[in-house]
Amino acid sequence: MEITQDKHSANQALIKIKLNEADYQPKVEAKLKDFAKKSNIKGFRPGKAPISMVKNMYGTSVLVEEVNTILSESLNTYLKEQTFKILGDPLPQDQGTIDWKAQKDFEFDYKIGFVESVELTLDSKIKATKYSIKVDDKLINETLDSLKSQYGNSTNPEVSEEGDHIYGDLKATEGEFEKTVTLDLTKITKKLAGKFVGISKEAVVEFEAKDVKKGQWEEAFGLSEEESADLDGLFTLTVKNINRTETAEMNQEFFDKIFGPDQVSSEEEFITKVRETLQGNYDKESKLFTEEELKKVLTDASKVDLPEAFLKEWLLVANQGKVTEEDVEKEFPVYAKQLTWSLLSNEIATKNEIKAEHEEVIERTKQMVREQFAASGLGAQMEDSMDIFVDNYLKGEEGQNYMNMLTSIQNEKVLAFALDKISVEEKDLTIDEFKELLAK
Missing domain, CATH: 3.30.70.1050 (Trigger factor ribosome-binding domain)
Known part of the structure; x- marks a missing residue:
């Protein structure tokens, strides 16, 4: 041979x-x-x-x-x-x-x-930003309003007011379009919403399609993009019912519904708990966002020469019949970034003896399971069966769940290691500033 x-x-x-x-x-x-x-x-x-x-x-x-x-x-x-x-x-x-x-x-x-090689020198020449989202009073007040609305009592008044939901039959004056919808008055312009205030059941409201702004057919009327694509001209909405959610009172019953029995006992404690919960959630989001941005910085700073022509050919062969050359060309930049990061992460981990331990995989999976059950209110009852849930999950997908968790933990360790070696600027963001960053 x-x-x-x-x-x-x-x-x-x-x-x-x-x-x-x-x-x-x-x-x-x-x-x-x-x-x-x-x-x-x-x-x-x-x-x-x-x-x-x-x-x-x-x-x-x-x-x-x-x-x-x-x-x-x-x-x-x-x-x-x-x-x-x-x-x-x-x-x-x-x-x-x-x-x-x-x-x-x-x-x-x-x-x-x-x-041939994966090269990256982790030093102060590489600059990155560590983001931290700060929960401000505006976000607290918006969250409180949302919770009071969400947990308030639902009623069906005879006459509509601002903020109500109008249930009825939407119909185009010309053409065949007709659909039963629930219209959220808070998600259309004040001018158009005014047409639906002070009306009762069986009222017929006329309005022009041009008065519905971009995205409001979907957000306010609940139509699909296909349904709203060519809507034009005059429409009528015949009211069948009026739905209103009364704002919940800030009392013990309300506190218990949100956080469970006897977790908070005053409005001050409740607001503090809401702030802590929001901050905890946004700490996770800002951590994930920082990690994704850091991956981009490290990938751009690295010297990795990928065989692009070969990889495109291989992706076509490996996904025979499922993707086209156009699909590969369109998605390849994202794939190349992910592949480069994977090579970098493994190289950094190998050189610096960074690895995820089995015990860390078990503990991280327990944490994930606890969070899932806590969201459904069953956290405490599931603790006795935790080992079974963890074992079943990690064996799932022919062991791929275990490998994914192992890789995730190693990646986090690699990123934490990199943050200690490079130049990092810390930046506080409001939730609005964070949303603007995500939109870019």
């Missing part, structure tokens, strides 16, 4: 594997003899069929199988011995027609893509 490498560029090569008869024939002969011993061919006693007949019947299929096995094992062994990092999978090249009955020697080519 002969294996050679022909580099086409700094990150792509062709691997040639040449096999002669001595490489595969002993294994083919051994397998055919084994077939002969176990064969049950009509006209012969079990295991007594002539070897020549067995060769005629199974010789070609056994040869193909053994050659493919030798190729796979030899290629994998060869690639593991290389110093570069293989990306994707080797792509077998078209060999033309193979005469399996007559040929004795075979040659196979495989295209590979790789990176």
